[in-house]
Amino acid sequence: MRNERQPATLQVQQVEKSFGARKVLRDVDCVVEPGQVVSLLGHSGCGKTTLLRLIAGFERPDAGRISVAGQLVADARVFVAAEKRHIGYVPQEGALFPHLNVYDNIGFGLSKGPARKRAVEHMLELTGIAELSALMPQQLSGGQQQRVALARALAPGPRMLLLDEPFNALDAALRATICQDVMALLRRLGATVLLVTHDQHEAFVSSDRVAVMRDGRIVQFDEPARVYRQPVDVQTAQLVGSAVFFDGVLRDGVAQTALGPIAAANHCDGAAAVRVMLRHEQLRLAEPEQGRPARVTGIAFHGHYSSLTVVLEPAPQAETPPGMGGADGAQDGAAPAIEFPVRAHYPFDYRIGDRVGVRVLGPAMIYEPQA
Numbered sequence: 359m360r361n362e363r364q365p366a367t368l369q370v371q372q373v374e375k376s377f378g379a380r381k382v383l384r385d386v387d388c389v390v391e392p393g394q395v396v397s398l399l400g401h402s403g404c405g406k407t408t409l410l411r412l413i414a415g416f417e418r419p420d421a422g423r424i425s426v427a428g429q430l431v432a433d434a435r436v437f438v439a440a441e442k443r444h445i446g447y448v449p450q451e452g453a454l455f456p457h458l459n460v461y462d463n464i465g466f467g468l469s470k471g472p473a474r475k476r477a478v479e480h481m482l483e484l485t486g487i488a489e490l491s492a493l494m495p496q497q498l499s500g501g502q503q504q505r506v507a508l509a510r511a512l513a514p515g516p517r518m519l520l521l522d523e524p525f526n527a528l529d530a531a532l533r534a535t536i537c538q539d540v541m542a543l544l545r546r547l548g549a550t551v552l553l554v555t556h557d558q559h560e561a562f563v564s565s566d567r568v569a570v571m572r573d574g575r576i577v578q579f580d581e582p583a584r585v586y587r588q589p590v591d592v593q594t595a596q597l598v599g600s601a602v603f604f605d606g607v608l609r610d611g612v613a614q615t616a617l618g619p620i621a622a623a624n625h626c627d628g629a630a631a632v633r634v635m636l637r638h639e640q641l642r643l644a645e646p647e648q649g650r651p652a653r654v655t656g657i658a659f660h661g662h663y664s665s666l667t668v669v670l671e672p673a674p675q676a677e678t679p680p681g682m683g684g685a686d687g688a689q690d691g692a693a694p695a696i697e698f699p700v701r702a703h704y705p706f707d708y709r710i711g712d713r714v715g716v717r718v719l720g721p722a723m724i725y726e727p728q729a
């Protein structure tokens with residue numbers, strides 16, 4: 359950060375928050391280490407902004423504790439005001455002061471004097487917007503406004519930065535570039551950052567850890583790769599990427615499925631009916647004799663890949679896990695046909711009706727069937 363304040367640890371312990379009868383945060387725990395970037399990822403309404411506002415000091419928790427750099431800032435008795443927490447906050451869509459130019463927006467929270475001038479000029483330089491300094495917010499593009507909002511939050515030298523869906527208002531192409539630039543800048547500064555997003559790609563590329571939120575709880579707090587490969591439950595698996603699910607029977611760490619035996623990526627005890635999750639990239643197309651034989655029943659073009667719907671050919675005497683099957687149902691001594699999409703990358707030359715083989719790469723995540 360610009361001044362001598364060191365990036366801080368954030369500790370959130372058993373925090374609860376309700377608005378009227380509606381419980382918005384339940385037993386929220388997380389620790390963000392100094393200089394770490396952590397994303398809060400979840401569907402709309404799961405409580406992401408509320409958690410950020412509690413940390414910033416705009417709301418009081420009903421229960422639990424929040425500490426910044428080892429200092430208690432909120433619990434049942436203590437409440438340190440937002441301006442005393444030294445936390446930078448970039449709200450959704452920047453929220454610049456419309457009557458102030460860029461220079462004065464950035465300097466808004468600083469006392470007048472040479473130090474303010476130095477800080478604003480440094481921020482203009484750092485965020486690459488020096489030439490915009492005299493312009494009014496309405497004269498700026500969405501991306502430029504985001505940079506000003508970031509410069510304003512960084513100018514007082516906060517010990518932590520909270521970003522609430524800062525790239526939401528930008529179109530897709532600009533969003534990726536601005537996100538990359540801003541996160542690279544924050545990395546150079548060594549800032550502790552909490553980033554709210556509902557875009558899993560943004561969370562993965564930006565963060566050291568991802569906190570997956572659902573119904574006011576953090577259901578998983580992990581490195582991005584673990585969240586993607588070993589999501590704690592089916593909903594988290596679906597939130598962070600596309601997947602194919604099968605029924606199976608688990609025995610000794612191996613799931614018996616219509617695709618054949620698949621090793622379990624997570625620990626499971628005993629033998630049981632289970633739900634098996636494979637990421638799309640774990641399913642590969644091959645010659646029929648080099649994989650589980652199937653037939654192509656549909657092709658959807660997506661640009662850099664095409665999605666082929668395939669129906670597994672009934673396997674004679676296959677060990678059919680309970681509940682597994684498609685519309686055809688089981689025939690005597692044969693597994694039922696089941697249908698799912700497989701991605702084919704360019705170049706490819708598949709047609710509807712082609713016979714293919716389906717191969718599985720790597721282990722699968724195994725869940726309770728009712729999950």
Ligand SMILES: Nc1ncnc2c1ncn2[C@@H]1O[C@H](COP(=O)(O)OP(=O)(O)OP(=O)(O)O)[C@@H](O)[C@H]1O
Nearest residue numbers: 377378382400401402403404405406407408409556
């Ligand atoms: N001040 C408030 N008064 C009453 N209800 C509120 C208040 N703030 C938030 N809520 C409710 O709390 C729930 C969580 O809201 P929050 O803004 O934290 O969700 P979010 O995950 O950030 O959603 P989004 O991604 O849409 O911004 C919502 O149902 C919202 O209506």
